[in-house]
Amino acid sequence: MQKAQDQRYDVLQSSSELGWSNLFAEVRSYGRGGGTHPADPETKIAILLDGSEGISVCRIGGSWRLSEHIPGNVWVKPMGGKYDEGYTATATTIRVLNLHLTASVFTQLGDYYGLPAALARSVRYVCGEQDEVVNQVGLSVLSEMITPTAAGRMFAETASLLLAARLLHAHWDAGSVRLPIERRHRLDERRLRRVLDYVEEHLADDIAVADLANVASLSIFYFTRAFSAAVGMPPHRYVSQRRLEWAKTMIAAGGTSIAEMAFVCGFSSQSSFTRAFRRATGLTPAMYRREFGS
Numbered sequence: 001m002q003k004a005q006d007q008r009y010d011v012l013q014s015s016s017e018l019g020w021s022n023l024f025a026e027v028r029s030y031g032r033g034g035g036t037h038p039a040d041p042e043t044k045i046a047i048l049l050d051g052s053e054g055i056s057v058c059r060i061g062g063s064w065r066l067s068e069h070i071p072g073n074v075w076v077k078p079m080g081g082k083y084d085e086g087y088t089a090t091a092t093t094i095r096v097l098n099l100h101l102t103a104s105v106f107t108q109l110g111d112y113y114g115l116p117a118a119l120a121r122s123v124r125y126v127c128g129e130q131d132e133v134v135n136q137v138g139l140s141v142l143s144e145m146i147t148p149t150a151a152g153r154m155f156a157e158t159a160s161l162l163l164a165a166r167l168l169h170a171h172w173d174a175g176s177v178r179l180p181i182e183r184r185h186r187l188d189e190r191r192l193r194r195v196l197d198y199v200e201e202h203l204a205d206d207i208a209v210a211d212l213a214n215v216a217s218l219s220i221f222y223f224t225r226a227f228s229a230a231v232g233m234p235p236h237r238y239v240s241q242r243r244l245e246w247a248k249t250m251i252a253a254g255g256t257s258i259a260e261m262a263f264v265c266g267f268s269s270q271s272s273f274t275r276a277f278r279r280a281t282g283l284t285p286a287m288y289r290r291e292f293g294s
Helices: 103-115 132-146 151-169 189-203 209-216 220-231 237-255 258-264 272-283 286-293
Strands: 010-014 023-028 043-051 054-060 061-069 073-077 086-090 094-101 127-128
Touching: 010 132, 010 258, 023 132, 023 151, 043 132, 043 151, 054 103, 054 127, 061 073, 061 127, 094 132, 094 151, 094 286, 103 151, 103 220, 132 151, 151 220, 151 237, 189 209, 189 220, 189 237, 220 237, 220 272, 220 286, 237 258, 237 272, 237 286, 258 272
Parallel strands: none
Antiparallel strands: 010 023, 023 094, 043 073, 043 094, 054 061, 054 086, 073 127
8 A cells, every 4th residue: 555645535515604603514535545634733534425446544653444435424534633644445426424622612612511621632543433312413514514593603602512412422532521411490481581681682793602591591402402402493483484484574675785695694695694594485585576565
């Protein structure tokens, strides 16, 4: 086997323009060949999206690991970790979703649940294993990249915490981390009303899941589950829906440009806003204004 060279790839999709803070996502296309894998300053998850038959081989701490290219397979490289040498052998081209988690995501989890420090460095290497939880969250992230919504940053925040929690639960060197379940509080009608009122008052602001959880006096994980059970959808989807309803009212009333509405609704561009608005209403903002405008 020849000595590995720097691996070549093409970037097909990126979250760099979406304003996400704790999660960076990128879809890459790799051709046949091999490459080195230098140390990463963040925890990296790679999910094989599609591609032809092939294998990946890497050497970690002197041990060689081989994995088949099966769509949905997951590779995890801990923060600061590296493959001594890495090789990829494929018949043609594969597409890979790379997800990078900042150390601050793990710090948040540690703060919420009183877990040990340096959690990001406790994640073990994973080489081409099936993990349906990571795969499904990754596919949801990919969907948000392709068709951004009004609550995309809020969704990315939640997704980053879910991914970090999954890595600690299923892929921790020291064993499994059991996150405690809060039973003392529930999202009763009073708490729910406070949260819904907060959303209405801050539709034009950058709402974070942590903000809503603080309003309800619950942790992010418990709040997300309790809110979904009470409302029938996760917080980010509810905020996205309310922003689009607000946009419909503003567009019909006139006086606000489509570009301005895209900005106040939290979209990264007017085109993303237009696509989301059309998916929700069947009409573009301009068509909606002509049909329902005052």
